Amino acid sequence: MTFEELQPEVTAITTAVSLSREEKLLAICQLLNKQIAHYNWVGFYFANPETKTLHLGPYIGAPTDHTVIPFGKGICGQVAVSNANFVVPDVAAQDNYIACSLTVKSEIVVPLFVNGQNIGQIDIDSHEIDPFTEADERFLEFVTHEIAKLY
Template identity: 75%
Template structure:
């Protein structure tokens, strides 16, 4: 996968005249359509007062997980650790919130604005262990671009 070729499209979406949520949704659509193993793509945003994550724009199967407590599941762990979390096989994780039986792996990359973790991009795959360091680097780039919207 050549992620460098996808970067200009992300910048174009960010600089478009759409609302912030429309841009976030467009990014989700773009990633879902252009990376074959990105089967669910969405953003969660932190409420630090209630220590919860709230689902933002996403593309993929509907989820019941619209609010996730910090520390719970992969997303909740990233809200506390401020670190990328790659899960090659969700079945091997103790603290995993199952969204669908089709989900085999997950990657979550925190979104920082002025050094504060305000949320994250969350991607599920129907494949076991598809995510590489290149995915992490690319998703960090995506989040750097998204941070410009805040």
């Protein structure tokens, strides 16, 4: 499926009245993981501004020990501070990277804004080197925009 074809599916999930917010987030993870070949781990982290930590939310993929990430640490922690997308073509080239699995070769993280505040992010890992394009970024910005409507 193309990103354009996936957009209405994402919207259908976020507007489904029969699903809780957590179920919607998990359904989006499942959809992206299934339909986009280079999305091997798809998950959400949510910010706790008081403790300056990110907490793992719904995800699909290999289990991770990284359920709490301090702001500034790793790719996700850096996005919590920068409020900007972060595309990592090759995780081996990153000094401030938290290794979740030896199979992860690249990562993209896009922040989730609600009323101008970064409340979390979508995090995608890939087993391929440099698979993420500007189209991935635009699509994931669309996804986070749709999810923001849940808050």
